[in-house]
Amino acid sequence: MKQYSRVWAEIDLDAVRSNMQAMQDNLKEGMKLCAVVKTDGYGHGAVPVAKEVEDMVWGFAVATFQEAMNLRHHGIAKPVLMLGYTEEARLEDLVREEIRPTVFSLPLARRLSGEWKKFRADCLEKGEPEPQKLKIHIAVDTGMGRLGFLMQDEEALSASVEEIQEISGMEGLETEGMFTHFARADEKDPTSAKLQTERFCRMKEALLQAGISIPMLHCSNSAGIVMLQGVGFSMARAGITMYGLYPSEEVNEEEMKFRPALSLYSRIIFVKEVPAGTTVSYGWTYTTAGRTVIATVPVGYGDGYPRGLSNRGWVLIRGRRAPIIGRVCMDQLMVDVTEVPGVQEQDLVTLVGRDGKEKVSVEDLAAICGRFNYEFVCGLGKRIPRVYLRGGEQVGAKDYGTDEYTDFI
Template identity: 45%
Template sequence: MKNTYRACAEINLDALKHNIQEIQAVLGDTKLMCVIKTNAYGHGSIVLARELAAMGAYGFAVATVDEGIELRNNGIIQPILVLGFVAKEQYADMITHHIMPAIFTYSMAKDFDAVANAMHTVADVHIKLDTGMSRIGFKSDAESIEATVQGIVMINSLLKNIRIDGIFTHFACADCEDDHMTFKQLKRFDNVIDRLEKNGVHIPIKHCANSAAIIKYPGMRMNMARAGIIIYGLYPSDEVDREVIKLEPVMRLKSHVIYVKTVEPGTTVGYGATYVCQRPTKIATVSIGYGDGYPRALSNKGRVLIGSQSWPIIGRICMDQLMVDVTDADYEIKQGDEVVLVGSQGSESIPVEEVAAINNSFNYEFVCDINRRVPRVYYRNGEVVDIVNYLR
């Protein structure tokens, strides 16, 4: 398979395997649920799910029912959990495809049970607790815990067509230096579980550790942990110890030079004429833009790699193209030359975090923003093993 695309995201499956091995080494016997929502954080959910399943992933977490059904339709048989809201109209589809919802109210559980009953089956669910995110979940503060426990007890005892397979929460500040909030959330989570146990409700799977908690808090890994951003070789923040798990970035975003020209001093570049050449300037036009998910905020601020050297972006980034100043190149830069926007080229590298910082965002957002116009090209041992072109 040959890569001839105007721009592409290269996905290094060897780096993916390395990251999973690093994660599994610290988890030990703890089950690994891989979070592959938003197209596996932009890396391509179908190919990655297959790879991760082969590497021993216990299950997968997604954000929507459709993301889960897409996995099922492509042969994924591991447990799938939808982390977010699900409309009643989707319950039957979830049950048909053996996809578990996150139950966060008694009425939701009752409705889901009714659909399962009508379909003559018993469906697995996970209970979601809100311990401090204030997003979705049964409340767990001192004023609410008794009602929450009784609600879950009723789900367990009265609703015969659903089975509580797991219970979980999500940490708000696990990637922060201050650990006060995380321990507060853990205490609330443990309190609910303790009370459920005393009421005879024994839930098999308990999970609260996200990527940051997997790194920072060994005691919070329980019997399942949810790894997201670290799967893809990116750290959740600068506050986690990078020596605990040594990651390798999985994605490299690249394009190529499509045109090179030299212009005179005073020539303007791009929309709005925001850049004015102060000298005879050699400009290389690159075939990628904000229409592909590369941030327009990097106009006149970002840089790219060509020939293992760094070159500045000049002018406003267009929807489909951008321009760079290659005047000082001591070799001929020509049409077809590889351009790296994120990742390594030779001894040089542009980390995702650098690009995201200029865009006033963060690494999660950048990789998720690389859209379906950009094919994903999968490599193993330096060879292309798969290409996903979403447009055909």
């Protein structure tokens, strides 16, 4: 297997699997899981993560058409639900590849139905079999204020029911599922999540009274799985917790134990000893107070390592904390290793993970630099190779170093 030394992330697939099993065990009997792998699996790698848990889930959720097709390109066969906007021009691929779009308005459904009818006519003209219906999931806005059919009052609810009723009869569309998204399930107080659940149930009951029964219902995100046991619908969507991270400080290890899947490493490339009064990095925001041993690490904000950790964060070297001094540069950062005995070039640097008794977590670093853990891992760039482990052994890697271009190069 290829080895890396400038920077690399290690993804523990056993941890991903363990986290999924913990969530499944917490759900009510019969509930299915949908694995959310958008933004390249929250920075962990969508394809390897999807392959690892494919036997444990109903299917996968992504945000974009490109993310959905990436899964299909790599042989992921189970259903893929697009949680965001669907480009109608991609309808033929959606039908062929069994990708489910989210429908959040009547005009969108009409366009999808219209495109399906054109696609069907083309198939019949070519002597091909009639295409299967396009399976869709209806989005209901119960309080997120993002996408979905409205139901803020009885008038809005009635109008939405009429529109969904019309959609259910549209040619080429099959309403497979309906969902909403919790805005505040990651809080100890479940009041808001319960309110959204009640609203969702009102929509379900209103549709049943109108003769519309939708087989697959799902509300819970990661926080809902942990705090509310998925609230008892058909399915729950596992996102950040699949990767061993918690949705908020209020959803923590007291509720359910997860194993962080990602660690981030580099190596020291230069060590020097300098006297008091030595300035470090851009802007001279750090000046040594006394004799200082400084190590340079070849990682920076160009890799997605936050500049906000300048003069605030730390790394682990030889089992000890080494504070970041000066500003994090695009490609390098400097740390004070004066208190790290025997430090030398090529020593391992732990940017996220454990080294001996010490630990530096995504949550630690995100809190220091004013981010949150989702943003931190999603922001890790393509200059960082991902190395995949199972049973502690490397089983694969993803190196983003070679880009493919079309048309202009």
